[in-house]
Amino acid sequence: MFYSVQIQAFRDLIGQTGVVDDPERIATYTTDQRQLFTGSTFAVLKPATTGQVADIVKLAARLGIGLVPQGGNTSYCGGATPDATGSQIVVSLERMNRIREIDPVSMTASVDAGAILKSVQDAAAAAGLLLPLSLGAEGSCRIGGNIGTNAGGLSVVKYGMTRDLILGVEAVLSDGTVVSDMRKLRKNNTGYDVKQCFVGSEGTLGIVTGAVLRLAPFPVRRATAWLKLAAGTPLAELLALVRRQSADLLTTFEFMTATSIALATDAMINPPSVGAGPGGAVLVELASSSDHLDLDGLMEAVLAEAVESGWVDDAYLAQSGSQRAAMWEVRESIPEGEKRRNGSVKHDISVPLSAIQRFLGLAGSTVRNYAADLELSVYGHVGDGNLHYNVLVPSGVDRIEFGREIERSLSLQLYDIAASLEGTFSAEHGVGRFKRHLLEKYGDAGRLAAMRRIKTAFDPSNLLNAGAVVYPLEPSSIR
Ligand SMILES: Cc1cc2nc3c(=O)[nH]c(=O)nc-3n(C[C@H](O)[C@H](O)[C@H](O)COP(=O)(O)OP(=O)(O)OC[C@H]3O[C@@H](n4cnc5c(N)ncnc54)[C@H](O)[C@@H]3O)c2cc1C
Numbered sequence: 001m002f003y004s005v006q007i008q009a010f011r012d013l014i015g016q017t018g019v020v021d022d023p024e025r026i027a028t029y030t031t032d033q034r035q036l037f038t039g040s041t042f043a044v045l046k047p048a049t050t051g052q053v054a055d056i057v058k059l060a061a062r063l064g065i066g067l068v069p070q071g072g073n074t075s076y077c078g079g080a081t082p083d084a085t086g087s088q089i090v091v092s093l094e095r096m097n098r099i100r101e102i103d104p105v106s107m108t109a110s111v112d113a114g115a116i117l118k119s120v121q122d123a124a125a126a127a128g129l130l131l132p133l134s135l136g137a138e139g140s141c142r143i144g145g146n147i148g149t150n151a152g153g154l155s156v157v158k159y160g161m162t163r164d165l166i167l168g169v170e171a172v173l174s175d176g177t178v179v180s181d182m183r184k185l186r187k188n189n190t191g192y193d194v195k196q197c198f199v200g201s202e203g204t205l206g207i208v209t210g211a212v213l214r215l216a217p218f219p220v221r222r223a224t225a226w227l228k229l230a231a232g233t234p235l236a237e238l239l240a241l242v243r244r245q246s247a248d249l250l251t252t253f254e255f256m257t258a259t260s261i262a263l264a265t266d267a268m269i270n271p272p273s274v275g276a277g278p279g280g281a282v283l284v285e286l287a288s289s290s291d292h293l294d295l296d297g298l299m300e301a302v303l304a305e306a307v308e309s310g311w312v313d314d315a316y317l318a319q320s321g322s323q324r325a326a327m328w329e330v331r332e333s334i335p336e337g338e339k340r341r342n343g344s345v346k347h348d349i350s351v352p353l354s355a356i357q358r359f360l361g362l363a364g365s366t367v368r369n370y371a372a373d374l375e376l377s378v379y380g381h382v383g384d385g386n387l388h389y390n391v392l393v394p395s396g397v398d399r400i401e402f403g404r405e406i407e408r409s410l411s412l413q414l415y416d417i418a419a420s421l422e423g424t425f426s427a428e429h430g431v432g433r434f435k436r437h438l439l440e441k442y443g444d445a446g447r448l449a450a451m452r453r454i455k456t457a458f459d460p461s462n463l464l465n466a467g468a469v470v471y472p473l474e475p476s477s478i479r
Pocket of ligand 1: 033070071072137140141145150153201202203209428468
């Protein structure tokens with residue numbers, strides 16, 4: 001069998017259970033989450049320790065075999081999927097899933113990179129702490145993948161992205177060197193912040209094997225509300241009002257259009273009687289770790305002021321845990337709802353908050369000019385200037401073909417608008433394999449040059465996730 005010598009060499013290194021070469025079992029590792037691309041690999045390696053990851057990297061470097069680190073394979077941009085050549089091996093961190101320590105005094109979680117996000121959240125909660133990273137894929141994505149993509153999610157407006165939550169890292173470089181910096185320090189000005197190099201690097205600079213994450217006090221009170229927006233509501237101004245009047249206790253500000261809400265509620269057995277106003281709807285949540293704050297009272301005052309401003313037609317405060325859960329279910333079911341409706345072409349746009357309204361106006365007219373009958377599902381973490389501006393695939397139309405057509409034409413017009421407003425084509429999904437051409441097109445030349453130099457310094461032979469994000473510099477061009 002082709003590659004059988006190499007497979008045996010990896011078996012000798014990390015044992016029988018650490019190497020999967022059965023094509024049926026491999027299949028789930030080679031197709032991306034959205035099933036847009038299927039790559040190929042001759043084996044999936046499942047190391048159990050950081051030492052084994054280092055051994056794998058050294059052997060792969062000797063054999064000239066590329067490695068693709070993989071966590072939960074929930075990436076939206078094909079970042080964790082091997083290419084089609086069949087010459088790259090997937091390194092899945094799924095066996096490295098230990099929660100090493102929850103330190104309630106330092107308020108940190110030290111974990112293996114293969115730990116599932118939800119299991120780290122649960123371990124922190126058991127100690128009365130919050131891991132403030134929350135996203136729809138949290139039951140299957142892993143900390144190494146969250147670091148690889150600098151995941152954002154539903155609480156960024158309050159706690160920031162993964163980059164803001166990481167205190168320490170352990171990672172294996174492309175020559176097998178182990179970077180061991182699992183410290184819990186908030187202050188450590190001792191030269192380059194190496195751990196941050198791995199954040200958002202999508203497996204191209206090293207294989208993360210462990211991390212120390214910053215925790216927060218667990219919120220014991222929450223107030224959750226659903227706001228139906230008037231036509232033309234300025235979202236950024238409404239956000240500013242809510243932040244100001246809630247003493248900045250805001251943890252969530254999620255915008256949804258009527259179409260997105262309908263996609264979510266269509267399949268719910270008992271959908272909550274929330275809906276959208278002409279300007280859409282916003283899910284707002286305040287949270288506090290103190291029992292002494294009357295959050296419902298505070299939220300009621302905020303809602304009254306929002307209605308008074310004329311930007312909100314109607315607002316509901318969740319009166320119970322189940323009402324709160326139902327509101328959240330609507331927000332979290334939108335991606336599934338899009339899938340049920342034959343899928344969507346996703347645009348993960350980010351623009352400065354001050355430009356959100358302008359983006360919505362320009363993008364709306366661009367879509368109407370392109371094809372008046374196209375349906376949009378627009379929603380997102382607007383508190384962070386992030387919009388998922390998705391074009392729904394019409395029923396009966398080939399999903400892949402339609403996607404290619406839109407991405408060749410309309411998507412570029414939308415990205416042009418985002419760029420003209422100092423925004424970006426990828427807010428939180430990353431670059432991966434699907435968006436490299438966009439990085440080349442929209443990336444600042446100097447920044448791209450710096451990225452190539454960093455890649456060259458960390459991984460000169462392009463061993464790690466080759467084909468994702470950027471290529472290293474040609475040796476001849478390095479002076
Ligand atoms: C329903 C749904 C909702 C989502 N919502 C959000 C959201 O709100 N916000 C958001 O930011 N994203 C979201 N995503 C995208 C995705 O879940 C995140 O990007 C997530 O962080 C990826 O984690 P993962 O473990 O699945 O990584 P993977 O998909 O396995 O990998 C992602 C990238 O990280 C690299 N990588 C993985 N593990 C390592 C490692 N140990 N060391 C180095 N590199 C590694 C991979 O090579 C790849 O480039 C969502 C996805 C789904 C399916």
